[in-house]
Amino acid sequence: MSTQRRTDIGPPHYERFLPPVIKANYGKWKYHEILRPGVMVHVSETGDKLYTVRAGSPRLLSTKGIRRFAELADKYCDGYLRFTSRHNVEFLLTDESKIEPLIAELKAMGHPVGGIGPAISSIVHTQGWVHCHSAATDASGVVKAVMDELIEYFDGTKPVPGKLRIALACCLNMCGAVHCSDIAILGVHRRPPKIQHENLKKLCEIPNVVASCPTAAIRPAEVNGYPSVEIDEDLCMFCANCFSVCPALPMADPLNDGISIWVGGKVSNARSEPKFSKLAIPFLPNNPPRWPEVTEAVRKMVEVWAAHARKYERMGEFIDRIGWPRFFKLTGLEFRKEHIDDYRFAALSYKRSAWLRH
Amino acid sequence: MSTQRRTDIGPPHYERFLPPVIKANYGKWKYHEILRPGVMVHVSETGDKLYTVRAGSPRLLSTKGIRRFAELADKYCDGYLRFTSRHNVEFLLTDESKIEPLIAELKAMGHPVGGIGPAISSIVHTQGWVHCHSAATDASGVVKAVMDELIEYFDGTKPVPGKLRIALACCLNMCGAVHCSDIAILGVHRRPPKIQHENLKKLCEIPNVVASCPTAAIRPAEVNGYPSVEIDEDLCMFCANCFSVCPALPMADPLNDGISIWVGGKVSNARSEPKFSKLAIPFLPNNPPRWPEVTEAVRKMVEVWAAHARKYERMGEFIDRIGWPRFFKLTGLEFRKEHIDDYRFAALSYKRSAWLRH
Amino acid sequence: MAEPQRNTPLLDELKKGPWPSFVTQIEEMADAGKEACDQLLRLLERSYNEKIGHWKHGGIVGVMGYGGGVIGRYNDLPEEFPAIAHFHTMRVNMPSGWFYTSDALRTICDIWDRHGSGLTNMHGSTGDIILLGTTTEHLEPCFAELTANDFDLGGSGSDMRTPSCCVGPARCEWACYDTLALTHDITNHFQDELHRPAFPYKFKIKCSGCPNDCVASIARADLSIIGTWRDRIRIDQAEVRNYAAAGLNIEREVCGNCPTKCIEWDGNELKIDDENCVRCMHCINAMPKALRPGVDTGATILLGAKAPIVEGAQLSSVLVPFMKIEPPYEELYDLIERIWDFWGEHGKNRERVGELMQRVGLGNFLEAIGVEPVPEMVAYPRDNPYIFYEEYFVEEGEEEEEEVEA
Amino acid sequence: MAEPQRNTPLLDELKKGPWPSFVTQIEEMADAGKEACDQLLRLLERSYNEKIGHWKHGGIVGVMGYGGGVIGRYNDLPEEFPAIAHFHTMRVNMPSGWFYTSDALRTICDIWDRHGSGLTNMHGSTGDIILLGTTTEHLEPCFAELTANDFDLGGSGSDMRTPSCCVGPARCEWACYDTLALTHDITNHFQDELHRPAFPYKFKIKCSGCPNDCVASIARADLSIIGTWRDRIRIDQAEVRNYAAAGLNIEREVCGNCPTKCIEWDGNELKIDDENCVRCMHCINAMPKALRPGVDTGATILLGAKAPIVEGAQLSSVLVPFMKIEPPYEELYDLIERIWDFWGEHGKNRERVGELMQRVGLGNFLEAIGVEPVPEMVAYPRDNPYIFYEEYFVEEGEEEEEEVEA
């Protein structure tokens, strides 16, 4: 063992992990075709072919689970595999005849194959109650419940018009980057922070706490003879930024935490420019272990989209075409005050034309 | 003469001024046709026809000028005429044979006939140096110079793809409502107010003055032992709101006042939603009596639009289709820091996609 | 002539050219002996030379009992230009739709020749007849003569401004409600609000008969009343075919420009999916002989447009997607009054109603004026998660009550 | 087993159903003797019952010499759940494109079985290999083993975060630059910035090979590097006809979805007006066998995306419309350093670079980092008249100098 401590070496070079077919055809791919749900082939200018089989993963993997993937890779594709930007696992084959047996084995292990092309892929998500201090809901549990509900849209049993990307974040920090997803599931706190005056004086710097609040709801105050803060609850919009800088201002609250649903965001530049997701449902309760209100709401939106959208049309493009009022009608959602923006750019979200469907 | 003072009687009832053909066909019009530049016919469900001849007016009319219109109306249409929302005058005829002689007489008097349909109509404008204390440029003079330049687009000599609406306002108050015009000519001050400390103490309430500044550039200060204000010139964006509430803060300045040009706004809901005009040229000098830099800039933009836009396409729709970079290229305009928004909704004006023409 | 010779070479330039000249208009009054006009020309020539205006802030002048309708104006060189030392304008409320008879115009001219400069704007950009330039002592007699002839002053200052409207059913086949009647009625119904400024700032109303919005109401009126229809566009298929025969490329120029692509043309029949039509007017504009708005007509009510000072320009936004517009207009007036009440109470000095709406948020604003939120009011729902949930639950046993209004 | 029996009925529900279950993954580690996993399950069950999490703010823990890469985590019931009283995560920098061999994965598993819970995320949403749950004393030895096997930590805190990229030229025919090479190079070039937080806040870089943006860089990276091309889309007309023959409605589904309507299909030949093509990718996506990006490729550089905290979410916006992306990437690194310099000097604590850009204004920001403004940077020029003209003239004789910097 070296006594010299190694640091700043960066990640291992990716070339070490590329299968020979990729090394030989790097940058020379010519086109691809989707062969069946979850399976595609990339064809090179050289004529070489690379088969990809994509399988769903819970993302939270044990080393045992990873080892199982490694074994499958050894068995079917010389040990080469990768993960996708949405946490799926991909096996990289050159031998077409191994596709079917690999799929069979994956399915047997409980890993559905799919998510390629027009389909619903895995849910990008976050830590939730498994690891984060900030969570207003769980992550993995909600994801599991929703994916169970939508499995047929992942594995190709039910066709859809285009890609549909779901993301989940367990608090407004939005680590799941839900702000540009076709459907976003977002944990929300709805009660202003409960001030732990005792802890606050030990753990937090009052000027920082005061400065952290974007709505200036927090003011310095003396409590029981000690310096602390007070909060104008009318001004709180539950961003939890104060909690991020001061642990003595917990936001989590079983009675008030829950989930909001957002729709119509996208990232790609295809056809329409990237867009933010917009509020569909301000609040649904946390109802573990299966969050039925949430799965039901998501399913309903997916169904409306699947039934009415045109080929290629992402959720947001579909809504732009039919208009928000009609989307609310089709999905049976209620439009409430909460849907009307009142933050910085709110004015631009008002309907500033006479374009209306009557 | 009555001794009872009449007040609050409101305007005379419009019915008193409607020609018989309108009274008979009020609300029954079926369609219209443009017969030639500046002339249209409206046909009623009853079969009745109403001919309209539209002529340009300087808007600033003397009673002599108005009496001349009245005489023409007597001669050709039983005394019935109206003005339009863009200050043109319209003669309302039932006898088709009188159209030509009326036009001939109008032209002889120096009133061009046109502005109907796809055409440039008169310029909605304001007071300028003729009457207002706030003006950064003249109104009527610039309008006259520009319309002289564009006359062929008014009278139909040169065809255009759609309507083009020009407006002028002599200061940021925008009485000409230039904020939604295809081309907007806007007088701008570019020097912070010069404080008249002597007058200020007499004429203005300091707290009001301080509060009037949207950028908080104005602070109370003691000057020569008297209360007055001081201005942080770096923060001034020349809105003149302080001057509106306090005459002792004049903005007008011969060296720095001038004109900015804005493009691509519209009001109608046709095809695309109403939009604001966007900055094309941050500054052109005041160069009376004919403002050649301004007329030249406007002409150039009109020419580019007339040459490249598709049928019906308003200036803003045309630019949306070809993209702003191309519009700048075609018109030879320079893109500068000033074009980049830095006010409230600036962030939404940044190009937030990879959609680029290279 | 004892007066110094008028010498206005710069202005003289503006008498040339094809567009009718305002200089000529002023000059003929000057030549006819209106001293004010002569001095105005010379003052203006000076402005053209110096590139600066010579008018000062107006003081408070007006007619008895009215708080608006007159704009006071003084020049800053009164010694040199005494005839226009005072040069106030009077805003005279025009008739709906700017219709006149030659007699009515001559009546105004007669009065103004007697009491003012003889110069006007036909019209001001709010719509008034602008009588341009008189002195304080002429205001009251001029007003008396105007009212004697059934003309009254329009608005200025922090009041309801003179409402205006498009030509509407008087000459336009697309008018979805009677813009002239409504405008006349509003103006009379709210005479007090028009003449006695008591609002936080100005309030403008403009009435357009259809979404073409020929009075630019969506850009220039605090309250924009824009005609529309709820049923189907009326189609005369034979006339559509005539347009096609006459060379109109219906596929490209009509269907291709429909924002929701809800029209189809198969070369023989035009089909409109009216459920998806957003009433933009384009197809109707393009084929006026063949298409017409439906018959179940009314208006969309929008609120908040204004010029930029000081929070930035605004377009009006939808407040009521569809309202029937019929006398006695109770629903509309009731709405207007609720808006004024809230604005009167909560608007800051010089805060337009649209700015107030933005400041308190559309949601709160609706609540305050008693209007239910509907998705038609927004282009899109909020995209940020900063929701002010207004209530929260507390555990039993916590100090607070069960459901707290935060 | 001296331990109380695990009783997790709610979590057990989540072992059912077709989607692979995270509960199963945790459980098998618990069953294999990982006490931390057992306690994690029980703690989680408690959260499911109580509807609240049980984790506290992390303290500052890490490996020697690094300021990031480890997220400290403690539970709030340490007595009851001592095995996860500490439960820190280690963020391990993944290889570009998330490619692995089975051996490499097993190496990581071996290390993590020795030093942690045996739980991971493959991957975190920034892209790291997340090793989920260990105690403070294991951090350093785990790190030593990782580096011995050529793995290093990724970012956390106010540093450059682990850059990530799409699969790019390794498997995608549309990659307009080598996303894997660039990502690897950036990561190594800026090791110090990755490991030693010295910025005002986090800084993320994501590299997508084309405008499909398969790593969501425009939404989730402060610096988004999105491949594109300057020349013409390559067309194989025979393959276009094949798509048509196979039933693709090219007119409607390809041309009809082109945002600038710059493609035409006459049933035989596909024509693209490349001057008006905005490189949206749709036509290429729809017909991958027939169409390909051009050959003069590079990338658009965009800046500023972030989640909402605290000034609202942002998408990145164009900074450099087109840049060639080739080693040694000098132009890019130089740009990045100028951005960091300005941000480092002027950014407030916890202010993302995109927020800084908004706060000072894009125009000033460009000036500060030495980039010329071009119209490609805006969706539209300003629509408000509040221009900060930076200089004004003064008369000769006035106190100030001729041309003053205001």
Ligand code: SRM
């Ligand atoms: C493997 C992966 C990249 C990676 O490095 O991991 C990838 C791979 C491909 N993407 Fe992607 N995309 C991947 C994430 C994304 C993302 C990011 C995300 O989802 O968070 C996006 C942006 C999504 C969005 O807009 O919100 C994305 C938007 C696209 C698009 C544009 C789709 C659209 O219509 O908007 C295409 C084109 C298409 O599918 O026609 C595309 C096309 C492709 C192609 C066909 C590219 C190619 O020729 O190889 C690849 C397989 C297609 C597929 O999955 O349907 N890829 N792709 C990612 C797979 C994620 C997964 O497991 O599901």
Ligand code: SRM
């Ligand atoms: C007379 C007038 C109303 C009035 O009460 O005074 C009027 C009258 C008509 N307008 Fe208008 N519009 C009038 C100001 C406007 C304005 C307001 C303005 O310019 O400030 C607009 C909004 C302009 C904008 O969007 O910035 C306006 C947008 C339209 C449109 C939509 C044009 C478009 O393509 O965007 C139409 C439809 C058309 O022309 O096809 C229209 C159509 C018409 C029709 C054809 C309606 C009809 O069937 O009678 C009338 C004559 C057509 C014409 O002038 O070309 N009118 N029209 C106004 C004449 C102004 C003038 O002297 O030029």
Ligand code: SRM
């Ligand atoms: C006469 C007129 C211009 C014209 O030549 O047509 C005019 C003239 C003045 N306007 Fe205006 N405005 C006139 C229509 C408008 C319009 C257009 C409209 O009404 O459709 C607007 C834009 C729409 C709006 O209301 O926002 C307009 C927006 C302003 C503003 C900015 C208001 C804002 O909220 O941004 C001011 C500033 C103020 O109120 O202090 C203003 C202020 C003024 C004052 C009173 C100057 C002042 O600051 O005290 C001007 C008196 C000039 C003079 O010496 O006669 N004027 N003003 C128009 C009224 C004539 C009429 O009654 O028919």
Ligand code: SRM
């Ligand atoms: C682990 C991870 C979620 C996951 O399960 O995948 C994560 C977890 C945390 N994020 Fe995150 N973020 C993670 C990706 C993201 C992303 C997505 C991305 O990078 O593409 C975002 C949105 C993009 C962005 O950066 O804006 C994100 C936006 C935030 C924010 C809000 C930042 C903002 O400017 O709005 C915070 C709050 C903060 O920094 O104080 C945050 C803070 C946190 C903290 C450190 C909680 C905190 O306030 O201290 C979380 C630690 C959880 C834990 O206990 O492990 N995390 N975070 C992701 C990192 C894994 C990895 O390295 O691969």
Ligand code: SF4
């Ligand atoms: S979204 Fe919030 S709760 Fe979830 S991992 Fe990120 S910071 Fe933690």
Ligand code: SF4
């Ligand atoms: S949660 Fe946000 S808005 Fe509420 S007090 Fe804390 S920082 Fe302020």
Ligand code: SF4
């Ligand atoms: S735009 Fe300005 S200068 Fe012109 S009339 Fe209106 S307030 Fe006066």
Ligand code: SF4
């Ligand atoms: S002009 Fe406007 S920005 Fe400048 S000092 Fe006056 S109020 Fe302030």
Ligand code: SF4
């Ligand atoms: S707004 Fe409509 S109804 Fe009124 S004149 Fe214009 S086109 Fe006709």
Ligand code: SF4
């Ligand atoms: S009115 Fe406009 S939206 Fe409606 S069918 Fe005609 S073009 Fe389409």
Ligand code: SF4
């Ligand atoms: S971003 Fe483009 S280059 Fe990269 S994987 Fe996706 S489609 Fe391929």
Ligand code: SF4
């Ligand atoms: S890439 Fe997009 S913009 Fe360019 S031609 Fe294809 S569809 Fe049109």
